[in-house]
Amino acid sequence: METNPIRLTAWSEGSGCGCKIAPAILEQILASSGSFSQKDPKLLVGNSSKDDAAVYQVSDDLAVINTVDFFTPIVDDPFDFGRISAANAISDIYAMGGKPIFANAILSWPVEKISPELAAKVMEGAKEICRQAGIELAGGHSIAAKDPIFGLSVNGIIHPRKIKTNSGAKAGDLIYLTKPIGIGVLATALKREKIQEKDYLNLLDTACRLNTIGDLLGNHEEVHAMTDVTGFGLLGHLIEMTEGAGISAEVEHSKIPLIEGIQEYINQFIFPDNTYRNWNAFSPKVSGIQGMDLVKFCDPQTSGGLLIAVAPENKDWFEETMKQEKQIVWKIGSFVEKRNLAVEVIP
Structure with missing residues (x-):
């Protein structure tokens, strides 16, 4: 882990996607502003569906995807901050089943207090991830402000009939996850200067890994729905899928993958404060989560994995394709017919 003269995480209360506005407050803001009222028939996906990105149809066989994602520092190293921010933003395009085509940067930087050279390192990290995704960091906008913030606006393309929303799951569909849980826990351990070197490397490996598989899965009708797991945690984004589809989910607690080493930090009560915010928002809609297990389900992820709903008859095809x-x-777990609660967790 590189040592910087300035710890970027010292400039943020909540790091990464953990600094998201609470779900209830966000819904209040959108409702009060009239953002849920969208009448353009070419806007195929907008605010009303709580999805990962907006999708606008430009022709019979082409739609444009756009997303904006930015946050305060999740790590101290500026290059790594740029990498994680870029991977997180590009993920929204993959979560819709789309192909990213270019991105623009969003940069807020306290230039009188933090060296502009460190901001350049953030940009270099973002460009490296864009290179891996096969896209250009084409431009952007910057401001001088008191807090360091970075992210991307990413554009992608998709066929209008191949869009994967977070509301397309059907009862019986199998639920798959592509990354283990624990990014928020490790980021908090870093912020509190408690993290071990090997765990920092696990954090980077997970958060910088692109969800490119989403582009491939956009071409397959066997996949009914996708979303990525970010600031609302596994539970919050799974609930968005169930409520959007009018169904429920049954999740096996023992099957939830965790990043190696996070339980040690949880045992020391090292996890983001917004874990409790997520739990308070979503606990009335779930059963079967006991004690500190709530951390695994509500840990805010930054550049987390994809949640994928797959038709049960296509299980073998899907798993073989993933292996290839x-x-x-x-x-x-699996999606089920609507029950009293959105999610039931079983051993």
């Missing part, structure tokens, strides 16, 4: 693509997946 060298994409690790975990089957964590």
Whole structure:
């Protein structure tokens, strides 16, 4: 881990996607501003569906995807901050089943207090991830402000009939996850200067890994829905899928994958404050989560994995395809007909 003269995480209360506005407050803001009222028939996906990105149809066989994602520092190293921010933003395009085509940067920087050279390192990290995604960091906008903030606006393309929303799951579908949980826990350990070197490397490996498999899965009708797991945690984004589809989910607690080493930090009560914010928002809609297990379900992820709904009759095809693509997946449960609660967790 590189040592910087300035710890970027010292400039943020909540790091990464953990600094998201609470779900209830966000919904209040959108409702009060009239953001849920969208009448353009070419806007195929907008605010009303709580999805990962907006999708606008430009022709019979082409739609444009756009997303904006930015946050305060999640790590101290500026290059790594740029990498994580870029991977997180590009993920929204993959979560819709789309192909990213270019991105623009969003930069807020306290230039009188933090060296502009460090901001340049953030940009270099973002460009490296864009290179891996096969896109250009084409431009952007910057401001001088008191807090360091970075992210991307990313554009992608998709066929209008191949869009993967977070509301397309059907009862019986199997639920798969493409990354283990624990990014928020490790980021908090870093912020509190408690993290071990090997765990920092696990944090980077997970958060900088692109969800490119989403582009491939956009071409397959066997996949009914996708979303990525970010600031609202596994539970929050799974609930968005169930409520959007009018169904429920049954999740096996023992099948939830965790980044190696995070339980040690949880045992020391090292996890983001916004874990409790997520739990308070979503606990009335779930059963079967006991004690500190809530951390695994509500840990805010930054550049987390994809949640994927797959038709049960296509289980073998899906798992074989993932193996061929060298994409690790975990089957964590299934969607079921609507029950009293959105999610039921079983051992």
